[in-house]
Amino acid sequence: MSARQTSESNSTDPFEFELFYWPFLQGRGEFIRLAFEATGTRYRDVCRMPESDGGGLAALRAVLSPSLPAGPFAPPVLRHKQINLFQTAAILDYIGPLLGLGGNSPAETRRCLQIQLCILDTVAEIHNLHHPISTALYYEEQKVEALRATHSFVNTRIWKWMDYYALILEQNNGPFLVGDRTGYPDLSLFQLLAGLEYALPRTYAIIAQKYPRLMALRSAVGEIEGIQSYLSSERRLPFNQDGLFRFYAELDLEPEQSIA
Numbered sequence: 315m316s317a318r319q320t321s322e323s324n325s326t327d328p329f330e331f332e333l334f335y336w337p338f339l340q341g342r343g344e345f346i347r348l349a350f351e352a353t354g355t356r357y358r359d360v361c362r363m364p365e366s367d368g369g370g371l372a373a374l375r376a377v378l379s380p381s382l383p384a385g386p387f388a389p390p391v392l393r394h395k396q397i398n399l400f401q402t403a404a405i406l407d408y409i410g411p412l413l414g415l416g417g418n419s420p421a422e423t424r425r426c427l428q429i430q431l432c433i434l435d436t437v438a439e440i441h442n443l444h445h446p447i448s449t450a451l452y453y454e455e456q457k458v459e460a461l462r463a464t465h466s467f468v469n470t471r472i473w474k475w476m477d478y479y480a481l482i483l484e485q486n487n488g489p490f491l492v493g494d495r496t497g498y499p500d501l502s503l504f505q506l507l508a509g510l511e512y513a514l515p516r517t518y519a520i521i522a523q524k525y526p527r528l529m530a531l532r533s534a535v536g537e538i539e540g541i542q543s544y545l546s547s548e549r550r551l552p553f554n555q556d557g558l559f560r561f562y563a564e565l566d567l568e569p570e571q572s573i574a
């Protein structure tokens with residue numbers, strides 16, 4: 315299966331897309347990277363380049379500079395044709411049609427964005443399991459609340475989200491969420507499932523049993539040529555304790571049996 319699809323862009327600059335994101339974690343930048351990697355689109359992961367070549371955290375600080383008019387609030391930021399875009403879903407909504415990952419019709423393009431916003435809402439809930447009080451505090455300063463939040467999440471919210479994505483796949487007769495080909499929400503749901511497997515393996519084990527359609531999507535995306543080579547390359551950063559998806563053994567709770 316290949317997600318290489320026609321690009322409407324015909325610039326001669328092989329690195330016309332420049333991503334600015336934290337250089338040491340997957341985070342929300344990964345949803346953008348996957349779109350480029352799945353389609354074999356060349357992009358520059360600017361902050362992972364040495365500072366001496368214009369990369370590193372200095373590049374990130376520069377693009378986030380508050381002195382820029384209407385500048386971005388937070389990474390990821392995508393620079394294309396001298397315009398800086400931010401907000402993950404807005405970036406994907408912009409590059410989706412350029413890369414052939416944004417649906418086959420205006421209705422499908424809107425649907426891609428709506429589903430993407432759902433996926434990012436789910437991701438924010440998962441991030442908030444280890445930061446339930448504030449991102450300005452360390453996990454160690456909010457461990458009691460984190461445990462409580464995770465207990466609630468693995469017994470309630472996660473199933474509402476998973477049921478919803480499985481239903482979309484069923485209605486669309488999978489393995490794609492929208493239309494009859496890979497779209498950026500498929501790549502993002504793949505990443506969400508991979509992140510859940512890393513962060514909450516006990517919960518993920520039940521997801522894997524209970525939702526064959528989600529597993530079929532994960533396999534279909536994993537078979538895309540560009541994704542396969544990306545995942546086995548050094549460009550794919552490992553999950554770690556700085557990202558959205560973090561593994562803390564004490565938060566890897568067994569969901570209550572009635573769910574399974």
Ligand SMILES: N[C@@H](CCC(=O)N[C@@H](CS)C(=O)NCC(=O)O)C(=O)O
Binds near residue numbers: 400
């Ligand atoms: N809704 C934004 C969230 C952006 C965001 O929270 N970025 C994180 C990294 S994934 C960050 O560095 N935030 C800094 C901050 O909020 O001060 C998006 O989807 O892009």
